[in-house]
Amino acid sequence: MKIKTSKRRTVTPVHPPGPLWQLRLYVAGQTPKSMMALQNLKTFCKTHLKGHYRIRVIDLLVQPQLAKGDQILAIPTVVRLLPKPVRSIIGNLSDTASVLVGLDLRAAN
Amino acid sequence: MKIQRAKFNASARLLPKCPTGIQGLDEITGGGVPRGRPTLVCGGAGCGKTLLATEFLVRGAMQFDEPGVFMAFEETESELTANVASLGFDLADLVRRKKIMLDYVHIERSEIQESGEYDLEGLFVRLNHAIETIGAKRVVLDTLEALFGGLHNEAILRNELRRLFRWLKDKGMTAVITAERGREQLTRRGLEEYVSDCVILLDHRVNDQIATRHLRVVKYRGALHGTNEFPFLIGNDGISVLPITSLALNHVVSNERIATGIPRLDKMLGGRGFFRGSSILLTGTAGTGKTSVAANFAQAAGRRGERVLFFSFEESPNQIIRNMQSIGLKLDPLIKRGLLRFHSARPSLYGLEMHLATMFKEIAAFKPHVVVIDPITSLIESGSGSEGKGMVTRLIDYLKAGHITSLFTSLTQGDHALQQSEGGMSSLMDAWLLLQDFEGNGERNRVLYVLKARGMKHSNQIREFLISDHGIDVVDAYIGASGVLTGSARAAQGALEKAATLASQQDAAQLKREVARKRIALERQISDLRADYESEALELRRIAEQVGTRSIVLGTERAASGILRQADANAAASVPPRSKLLRKA
Numbered sequence: 001m002k003i004k005t006s007k008r009r010t011v012t013p014v015h016p017p018g019p020l021w022q023l024r025l026y027v028a029g030q031t032p033k034s035m036m037a038l039q040n041l042k043t044f045c046k047t048h049l050k051g052h053y054r055i056r057v058i059d060l061l062v063q064p065q066l067a068k069g070d071q072i073l074a075i076p077t078v079v080r081l082l083p084k085p086v087r088s089i090i091g092n093l094s095d096t097a098s099v100l101v102g103l104d105l106r107a108a109n
Numbered sequence: 110m111k112i113q114r115a116k117f118n119a120s121a122r123l124l125p126k127c128p129t130g131i132q133g134l135d136e137i138t139g140g141g142v143p144r145g146r147p148t149l150v151c152g153g154a155g156c157g158k159t160l161l162a163t164e165f166l167v168r169g170a171m172q173f174d175e176p177g178v179f180m181a182f183e184e185t186e187s188e189l190t191a192n193v194a195s196l197g198f199d200l201a202d203l204v205r206r207k208k209i210m211l212d213y214v215h216i217e218r219s220e221i222q223e224s225g226e227y228d229l230e231g232l233f234v235r236l237n238h239a240i241e242t243i244g245a246k247r248v249v250l251d252t253l254e255a256l257f258g259g260l261h262n263e264a265i266l267r268n269e270l271r272r273l274f275r276w277l278k279d280k281g282m283t284a285v286i287t288a289e290r291g292r293e294q295l296t297r298r299g300l301e302e303y304v305s306d307c308v309i310l311l312d313h314r315v316n317d318q319i320a321t322r323h324l325r326v327v328k329y330r331g332a333l334h335g336t337n338e339f340p341f342l343i344g345n346d347g348i349s350v351l352p353i354t355s356l357a358l359n360h361v362v363s364n365e366r367i368a369t370g371i372p373r374l375d376k377m378l379g380g381r382g383f384f385r386g387s388s389i390l391l392t393g394t395a396g397t398g399k400t401s402v403a404a405n406f407a408q409a410a411g412r413r414g415e416r417v418l419f420f421s422f423e424e425s426p427n428q429i430i431r432n433m434q435s436i437g438l439k440l441d442p443l444i445k446r447g448l449l450r451f452h453s454a455r456p457s458l459y460g461l462e463m464h465l466a467t468m469f470k471e472i473a474a475f476k477p478h479v480v481v482i483d484p485i486t487s488l489i490e491s492g493s494g495s496e497g498k499g500m501v502t503r504l505i506d507y508l509k510a511g512h513i514t515s516l517f518t519s520l521t522q523g524d525h526a527l528q529q530s531e532g533g534m535s536s537l538m539d540a541w542l543l544l545q546d547f548e549g550n551g552e553r554n555r556v557l558y559v560l561k562a563r564g565m566k567h568s569n570q571i572r573e574f575l576i577s578d579h580g581i582d583v584v585d586a587y588i589g590a591s592g593v594l595t596g597s598a599r600a601a602q603g604a605l606e607k608a609a610t611l612a613s614q615q616d617a618a619q620l621k622r623e624v625a626r627k628r629i630a631l632e633r634q635i636s637d638l639r640a641d642y643e644s645e646a647l648e649l650r651r652i653a654e655q656v657g658t659r660s661i662v663l664g665t666e667r668a669a670s671g672i673l674r675q676a677d678a679n680a681a682a683s684v685p686p687r688s689k690l691l692r693k694a
Contacts, residue, residue, distance in 0.1 A: 026231065028230040028231065028233075028234055033226055033227065033228070036225075037225075040225075060230070060231060060234040061234070064234045064235070064237065064238035065238060067231055067234050067235045067238065068212060068235060068238075071214065071215045071216070072231035072234075072235070073214060073216060073229055073231045073232045073235075073256075073259075074227040074228065074229055074230075074231055074232075074260070075227060075228055075229070075230035075231045075234075076227060077227075077231065086220075087220065087222070088220060088221055088222070089221070089222040089223070089224050090221055090222070090223055090224070090227045090260075091223050091224040091225035091226055091227040092224070092225035092226050092227065093224045093225055094224065094225035094226070095224040095225055096224075098222055098223065098224040099222070099224050101222055102222025102224060103222075
């Protein structure tokens with residue numbers, strides 16, 4: 001089942017998603033790493049999601065209690081809340097290929 | 110509690126320590142884990158790492174008013190709560206009262222995609238948030254190594270771990286970090302590299318099908334600590350580490366003596382029985398009456414109104430009660446009055462440590478004056494040699510500290526080298542009674558003797574003891590040319606001696622008569638001699654009188670004739686000497 005869908009996605013790498021994508025970016029203060037992650041995420045979404053997305057940035061220094069809910073360990077972390085299932089990517093998102101894999105837009109290799 | 114705290118404060122000048130509240134662990138470490146520093150607890154699966162860490166937090170929150178954060182990487186909050194509920198820890202309640210904060214960190218490699226650089230600030234934020242919410246002083250990270258499984262970039266991870274431990278120290282958190290035991294090193298991922306103040310190693314070994322847990326303080330920077338491996342167990346109120354060597358010999362001793370319930374035996378022990386609080390060993394081969402003597406002792410104590418705890422490892426309580434009834438010991442009423450309690454268990458039920466812990470618990474709950482362990486040998490056999498002796502030492506120390514008189518029965522195998530087989534144990538005992546079988550004359554008879562009794566005068570004689578309908582009675586054993594005589598031989602010897610006494614009594618009477626007769630004869634002789642003497646003396650007196658009168662007559666005759674011859678007065682005066690000369694001639 002899973003293999004089937006991912007195969008199809010490999011055929012059409014840029015797959016415009018049906019429903020709205022909800023993304024959360026967790027940061028802890030405005031560190032260079034976090035800033036870069038936000039920058040990279042925005043660029044990525046513009047390229048691949050074409051307006052079907054919403055990004056919410058959460059600063060854990062301001063709202064530390066939110067870290068537990070999404071099981072945040074690493075900073076920065078991007079969590080895809082929708083579409084299901086929940087996926088998460090950690091790092092400054094400098095590697096676009098792995099972001100694609102992480103967001104289920106392309107199967108690993 | 111207060112005393113304990115004072116003690117910890119005194120040692121705080123050296124290196125501040127944080128009491129764990131875990132039984133025995135604080136004793137080994139001299140006050141607890143280093144305060145404000147991380148402690149590494151490592152061990153294989155099922156060693157009790159998580160439990161030790163949990164107890165550290167729970168005791169901290171309940172006894173020392175130090176709230177704690179539990180960051181779990183392997184078990185969820187509800188799993189943890191359920192797991193420790195069996196030990197009587199109500200985690201949910203402590204969480205409600207904000208004494209403990211549980212934070213389950215879920216990490217799953219397949220759910221995380223890495224892209225570019227990152228750090229673990231999220232973990233720091235979470236931990237910090239938890240610490241600040243409840244004002245925590247203690248932190249547990251269980252098991253941090255899960256991070257290695259969840260994240261690819263080990264370089265980042267190691268860097269972040271180093272930062273984490275630094276950060277914990279800076280925050281002044283007393284932390285316990287658990288880790289899996291590695292094959293070549295202490296932990297699988299080399300966490301000891303970061304946590305170097307205190308390392309505790311847990312171990313779970315199976316020996317002769319019986320599993321025992323051990324704890325060892327591998328390292329404790331800047332503090333003295335017990336370096337030995339200490340057995341520990343997980344009972345229903347948490348972990349208890351049982352240090353063997355930390356016990357000092359400084360028990361209070363008593364001069365009070367307690368009777369054994371066998372009057373003649375008391376007499377053998379300087380007339381007053383054993384010292385209170387002493388440990389007594391009762392050895393003997395099968396069927397020599399060890400349990401009977403022990404039960405007698407127990408009954409005597411119970412009748413004095415003392416509480417007796419009877420540990421039996423071979424017979425069920427009912428069996429002992431029935432058997433003792435047959436020799437006139439009534440244990441039932443003592444049980445009903447709450448003065449006697451039995452605790453029966455098969456030695457193979459669980460390991461030696463568990464037995465010891467159960468016994469400690471029973472003793473602590475019942476607070477007995479006298480403890481009987483019947484027999485100690487079958488218990489020791491369930492452990493390996495050194496373990497057994499260690500256990501007896503701890504048991505005796507525990508009992509002595511509580512001023513409890515203890516009676517251990519010990520079964521010796523075969524009939525040679527009785528002393529040798531108990532070599533290891535007997536040196537720990539204050540008094541040692543030996544029960545023995547004597548075979549001969551077609552019967553077996555029981556004897557007992559006091560092999561040693563520290564600090565009291567005791568009989569060195571072998572005595573026979575009889576078990577009858579009305580208890581135990583000690584009688585003198587005859588020691589004849591062919592050895593000790595017991596049973597019917599003793600009775601025969603008794604008859605023989607009686608006959609001999611009668612014969613000698615008759616002899617004496619005869620001799621007496623003879624002597625009397627001789628005396629009469631002698632007296633008669635004496636009176637004869639005296640009569641002879643008296644008649645001779647009478648004769649002598651008569652002769653002397655005759656001589657006297659004759660000389661007077663002679664003198665007067667001469668004077669008369671002188672007058673007649675007209676001699677002078679002088680001549681008359683010289684007459685007596687002449688007559689003297691005459692008599693001489």
